[in-house]
Amino acid sequence: MTDIVVLGAGYAGLAAATNLAGRTRHRGDLHITLVNASYRFTERLRLHSTAAGHSTADFDLREVAAKAGVTFVQGWVTAAGTVRVDDDRTLSFDTLIWALGSTADTSDVPGAAENAYTLDSFADAEALAARLREMRTGAVLVCGTGLTGVETAAEIAERYPDLTVTLRGREEPGATLTPKARSYLMAVLTRLRVRVESGAEISKLLPGTADVVVWTAGTRVSPLAAEAGMTVDERGRIVTRPSLRSVSHPHVYAVGDAAAVRQRYGIMHGTCQSGMPTGVHAAVSIARELAGREPRPFRFGYYHAPISLGRRDAVVQFTRPDDSPRRAFLTGRAAVWYKETVTASPWPTFTRMVEHPGSASWWPRGGRFTR
Structure with missing residues (x-):
């Protein structure tokens, strides 16, 4: 039995877990465990709206995990060399997907x-x-x-x-x-x-x-990767090979905000726009390894920067793959419609990946991601 553990169930981690489960659902020699501090999926793109008092949907990670045949473990990760959670459980693994994300960085400013x-x-x-x-x-x-x-x-x-x-x-x-x-x-x-x-x-x-x-001034990642001896950058993100494997620990894939992923234009910055494709690519890579094939390099280019300005206004800046702005942009009602369309809840996407994992396979191969 091959044990795969996914740490973190944000956009990147949940994409990795559900897509991998869908790609390997006919295998009887694979066990996937998803670890997250809460059973509720957090739509970080909508937290500013939640904070202003608008209602947002409540998605239960246990439901999608059960549908995917994935074991869900609720708990804080306290060590990563061997995965331990805060109730002293220890999880063994053959392959680890590191998707612990980032949090607001309040460490440098007193108070x-x-x-x-x-x-x-x-x-x-x-x-x-x-x-x-x-x-x-x-x-x-x-x-x-x-x-x-x-x-x-x-x-x-x-x-x-x-x-x-x-x-x-x-x-x-x-x-x-x-x-x-x-x-x-x-x-x-x-x-x-x-x-x-x-x-x-x-x-x-x-x-x-x-x-x-x-x-909202800056983010930081968990220090656990550095404490486990992995090679990290100056911000503590795991440095990866083109396949998204850790350069120091080849049995670890790093995705989302916690990964320092180099592209031709430089290191990717963390957003949902880039996080979900890294999660899908990790799933594709592991599925290829299980089939005796080598993972392919990850390629990604940015497409847009949608910014809500309250509930009735917005601006959407279209970008080049390196995230520099193009001349084109949307404003007003058109921008509101566009942003609501492309940032609609990914929950149906996660559930669809279990039955149709190939529907997302273009994300890591293509140049752009618009959802």
Whole structure:
């Protein structure tokens, strides 16, 4: 019996587990285990909406695991050389898929961990939503002017117009967009009365900085890979070969935010747009290995950057494969429709992979991914 353990059930990990289960469902010599801290699947793309008080769907990982014939283990991973979870269970494996993802990095700024909300999980978003609901007036400070910060600030400002929302960070919001798309984004933030403070270095967060502080300034990955002796980059991500195998531990595949995957244009940055294709590619690679064939190199190119600006507006920047902006972009209702279409819940996709795993096989081979 070959034991395969998938650590993490976010977009990348769940894509890997369900696709591999579908590709190997006729084999009787394979056992797949999926480990995750919660039984609820977290749609991270929608956490800013959850935080603003909008209802989001509740997907149970145990259901899709049972349908796929995968063993689901709920628990925090506490060691990775041999996989241990927080209730002292030890899981043996022949192949490991590392998909532990990333979390908000509050480590470098004193007071950030103690005084700010993050959007790492559904529980985090619900806690922020509960706090915002009890406020009639007050100040909300969103730290980080990246796309998550922009979406969070716009969503809160639209839902709670009596609150004063400030977006603060080093760069101008929409810095990666074309000038016209960025101008549109800034105009919407102005219409929503979001105060923008760009070029601002956040060196410390003291109690009372604002009534509510939301931290979206940067991410970090689990230190467990480095502690297990794997080769990692300066951010702690597992360095991979073109097949997505670890360069130091060939029985480990790294996918999603936790992997440092090099393409012709450089190291990929973590998004759902790139995470699910890495998960599918890991599944394809392992299936090829089990059939006695060598894995193929992973190839990926970006296609777009969809940014919601509340529930009724958005901007979608189309990109080159290296994520640099093209001239084309969408705004307004067309952008809202586009974003809702391409970022619709992947849950049906995960369940479909069990019966039709080949339907996703084009993701890692092609140049672009639009879902």
